Amino acid sequence: MPVVPMKDILDRALAERYGVGAFNIINDLTIEAVLAAAVEENAPVILQTSVKTVKQYGRRQLYDIFRTLVADVPVPVTLHLDHCPDRTVISDCLAGGWNSVLFDAHELDVAENLRQTAEVVAEARMTGAHVEGEIEGIQGVEDDIGSDEASKIQSLEISIDFVKNSGVDCFAPAIGNAHGQYKQAPVLDAQRVSDLVEATGIPMALHGGTGLSDDQFRDLIARGCAKVNISTALKEAYLKPSLEFLRETEQKNKWDPPSLFRHQRTAIMEMARQHIRLFGASGRAW
Numbered sequence: 001m002p003v004v005p006m007k008d009i010l011d012r013a014l015a016e017r018y019g020v021g022a023f024n025i026i027n028d029l030t031i032e033a034v035l036a037a038a039v040e041e042n043a044p045v046i047l048q049t050s051v052k053t054v055k056q057y058g059r060r061q062l063y064d065i066f067r068t069l070v071a072d073v074p075v076p077v078t079l080h081l082d083h084c085p086d087r088t089v090i091s092d093c094l095a096g097g098w099n100s101v102l103f104d105a106h107e108l109d110v111a112e113n114l115r116q117t118a119e120v121v122a123e124a125r126m127t128g129a130h131v132e133g134e135i136e137g138i139q140g141v142e143d144d145i146g147s148d149e150a151s152k153i154q155s156l157e158i159s160i161d162f163v164k165n166s167g168v169d170c171f172a173p174a175i176g177n178a179h180g181q182y183k184q185a186p187v188l189d190a191q192r193v194s195d196l197v198e199a200t201g202i203p204m205a206l207h208g209g210t211g212l213s214d215d216q217f218r219d220l221i222a223r224g225c226a227k228v229n230i231s232t233a234l235k236e237a238y239l240k241p242s243l244e245f246l247r248e249t250e251q252k253n254k255w256d257p258p259s260l261f262r263h264q265r266t267a268i269m270e271m272a273r274q275h276i277r278l279f280g281a282s283g284r285a286w
């Protein structure tokens with residue numbers, strides 16, 4: 001059963017007010033480590049890929065790796081394409097088996113974004129896939145996408161109208177969150193999440209998860225952020241302990257790649273496990 005539609009994961013999480021970690025995986029090692037943490041926690045999990053990762057591997061190879069690694073996993077897993085402004089890549093991933101896509105057309109005006117997002121929703125439905133929508137940029141550049149400039153915030157009315165008329169299954173509001181490490185503690189407009197969830201009934205995606213406080217996570221999840229995106233924390237968990245490990249390796253002059261991979265796997269598993277527990281997703285697999 002392991003691969004399930006995104007909507008199955010998010011609607012349950014919204015109803016029971018827990019959050020599902022959406023981890024930006026980069027390769028086989030990170031996929032396997034995040035899945036292992038989800039299995040240990042008996043939690044549903046979202047694996048998401050940036051456009052950069054899709055292009056680096058090629059869509060088919062990346063999907064084949066995902067399918068192979070997920071084959072014996074007993075918890076619900078779904079595969080999502082993160083921020084993608086490119087309709088060709090969206091169509092390619094939908095045709096190639098992704099369960100969900102974020103069509104990130106915030107650079108278009110809202111009317112054109114709505115028109116195209118509705119088309120993406122119709123296209124996704126043909127393969128049983130789901131769509132996350134976005135009308136404001138989330139600050140910060142991640143995997144070559146985005147901007148460090150703060151984006152224009154749309155009114156609540158415009159956001160609600162976009163959700164209702166596009167048919168998206170999940171929505172990514174800008175609430176003062178940003179990709180990457182925060183330079184200072186962010187002041188978040190949590191009420192906007194409550195207002196959007198109340199008016200639309202759909203789950204919100206919390207972007208910029210890395211660096212938020214435990215209280216911020218708990219509050220936003222309680223308000224309806226059922227999808228919680230974590231990317232920078234995974235990259236740091238992957239590489240920072242590796243640096244230390246490689247320095248020791250250099251001192252010993254004993255070069256054994258599998259030892260490094262085990263070290264990295266442990267660090268990524270621990271990072272994922274901590275987030276899964278904090279988000280209240282442990283024990284929620286079905």
Ligand code: 13P
Binds near residue numbers: 082208231
């Ligand atoms: P962080 O890199 O801040 O964890 O944000 C992840 C994200 O929102 C991916 O879309």
